[in-house]
Amino acid sequence: MTPALLAELVRAAASDVLSRRGLDLAALPVDVGVERPRNPDHGDYATNVAMRTAKKAGVAPRDLAGWLVEELASREGIASAEVAGPGFINLRLAADAQGGILTETLAAAGSYGTGDEYSGLNVNLEFVSANPTGPLHLGHTRWAAVGDALGRVLSARGAKVTREYYFNDAGGQISRFVESLVAAAKGEPTPENGYGGAYIGEIAAQVVAAEPGALALPDAERDEVFRKVGVDLMFTEIKRALHAFGTDFDVWFHERSLHDSGAVEVAVQRLKDTGNLYFADGAWWLRSTDEGDDKDRPVIKSDGTPAYIAGDLAYFLDKRTRGFDLLIYMLGADHHGYIARLRATAAAFGDSPDVVEVLIGQMVNLFRDGQPVRMSKRAGTAVSMDDLVEAVGVDAARYTLIRSSVDSTLDIDLDLISRHTNDNPVHYVRYAHARLASLARNAAELGLEPSTAFGLLEHPREGDLIRTIGEFPTVVASAAELREPHRVARYLEQLAGAYHKFYEACRVLPKGDEEPTELHRVRINLCIAARQVFANGLGLLGVSAPERM
Missing domain, CATH: 3.30.1360.70 (Arginyl tRNA synthetase N-terminal domain)
Structure with a gap:
């Protein structure tokens, strides 16, 4: 049952x-x-x-x-x-009634834990969205892991999820990036407020190699070459790092396209026509204080140029025009102000503010030998995604970044998550799956067929494992509803605990020349069900389920 x-x-x-x-x-x-x-x-x-x-x-x-x-x-x-x-x-x-959990698990197999409560809901999930001005740092890496897992969890419960990366390739940060590339190509110091790190020199050298005469062009033409080629190279590097990390996107949306296509002007004019912007002090303003912002935000500045939020307005309208019912934005710790602004944007276009959800992620700190790890030689200012993956691998990095609520700052002990011991959560969970895979191979070699006589499973450790397996669909549903994929990771750790205790207390395979019994066979089926749940849960986190360790 x-x-x-x-x-x-x-x-x-x-x-x-x-x-x-x-x-x-x-x-x-x-x-x-x-x-x-x-x-x-x-x-x-x-x-x-x-x-x-x-x-x-x-x-x-x-x-x-x-x-x-x-x-x-x-x-x-x-x-x-x-x-x-x-x-x-x-x-x-009763033991036989409890066996209904195993019957359902085995019948559902890879779909165990899925549901349809979000069927028909079209979700736009935007995450990472780092500026193309440097390698992805740990904050971006956390969002890459958590965002991808959230997309998997929402899909598992019936939603149609589009993963989207908003590529900020317009604005002041791109100008500073170009200035930094040009300075590096000339062998000059990094400009004030520019970008440092070895990667700037590497990209500058690639631009010069691709466009040998770029430095001899007039300044405006030179800068456009460095902008186009440099941004493309950085974008390619970001895509490579994300793909290697197991995070891929359905849509790569360029901010610049909103300005080039006139979408910003269309969105602003629509809000002017409907009276949802007001004019004061020579500028056009959005009433973002209506949604809790500390002050109203200028959309068109007094000099007639669009403020940054003008692009956000056009981007929101574009998403809704594409048919998305729910827009989830996953933003960094310094973006709390965007919650009110994005909700105000929805209200200005006549939508319920609730079509917008903003998740704010806190910072990540790395420690090794008890000391903070702060610098990346290549990135220059922060530890990058590649640095973390090189240190511990994709699976350990993803699992560790996902298993804690994004509401809290995350401290990662590199020594701990590199260990192949049970005090390392990712090893503890993945080892349980590997142990179950080994058991299945051994059972197959012995020619043991699993039994469905679940009424024989009367040992307390068997019951605890069965009931823990039974919680999985509820955990996945809760993770989707609360937008908290870390609940799946924490559940898997509980499941691993229940399984390891069962394994120590209940012999699954016959010993030596012992004749196999019906109890051995039904315990094999219990283990098959447990292994399936580990595989399904790790799959939701984008973490591999190893056959051997």
Whole structure:
């Protein structure tokens, strides 16, 4: 019996109890839930349905819980039910009923954990979107891992997700990038507020090699050559690094295209025509304070040139015109002000501000031997994506960046995540899958066919593993709803703990010349189900599930 089916059974039993006692059925909540108690001595599952229903039904919670316990104890699949505290109900399942979790897992296989609650929802997920002025740093790397995982989780629950990278190839930062390239090509010092690091010299040399006469051109033509070739080279490097990291995008959107196509002017004029911009002090303003911004933002400056937010307005309109229902922006720690601005943008175009969601990610710090790792020789100012991957590998980097909430600053111990020991979370999880793969090979060599006699799985460690497997769909649904893919990683660590404890307590394969029993065979099926969940969960994180370690 899966948690979802158990919740349905509890609700049905509660409905019967209310009906027999002439109590108001409307008092019963629609979303009756069951959850696993922290203390396994309290049972396999617990529900607070009596406490949620009693007041509206006009009875005491413990009285209603007592009636419901009597009803539940008579239902097939329930081994025992008891009242706890002010009206909680603790439940224990019969072993054969609990096996329904394994039946569902094995039947669903690679689709176990998926759902359809977001079916029909067209999501634009924009993340990373680093300026093409340098290698991707750790903040970008965190978003590359988390954003990709979030896209996978949302897709698993039915959404149509488009991963989009907004390429900021217009504006002042590009001018400074070009100035830095030209200075490097001439052998001059980095300009004030320019970009340093070995990569600038490398790109400058490539521009000169591609366009040998570039430095001899008039300044404006020279700068355009360095801009076009230099930005393309940086963009190619960013794409390469992301692909090597396992993160690919469906759309690479160039900010410059909004200006070149006239989309910025169209968007601004539309807001002027609808009265959603106001004119003051020689400039046109967006009322972003209506959505909590600390001040209204200029869209067209007093000199007649568009402010940066003008591009954001056009970009929002472009996304909505492409048919996206939900726009998720994943931004860095210094972008809190964008939350109100983007919501105000939606409101200005007549949309609900809720079509915009902004996720803010905090910084990442690296440590080795207890000391902070701050500098990248090539990047010049920060540790890059390539630096992290070179140090620990793609799988360890992705898993470590995903497993913590982006709301908090992340400190990474390079020594820890490089170890092949159980105190390293990524090793702990991936080793569980490898161990299960090895067990499957050994079972195949012995010619053991798995059994579905799940009623034989009565050991507490078996039950704990089964119930943990049963939580996976709920965890994935929660990760999608809350936009928190780290919940999948933390769940996998719990699953690994449950599996390793089961493995130590319950022998799966016959020992020596021992004849295999039905229990051996059914435990093989339990292991097959566990391995499937590890593979599915790691897949949602974009982390490989190894066959051997």
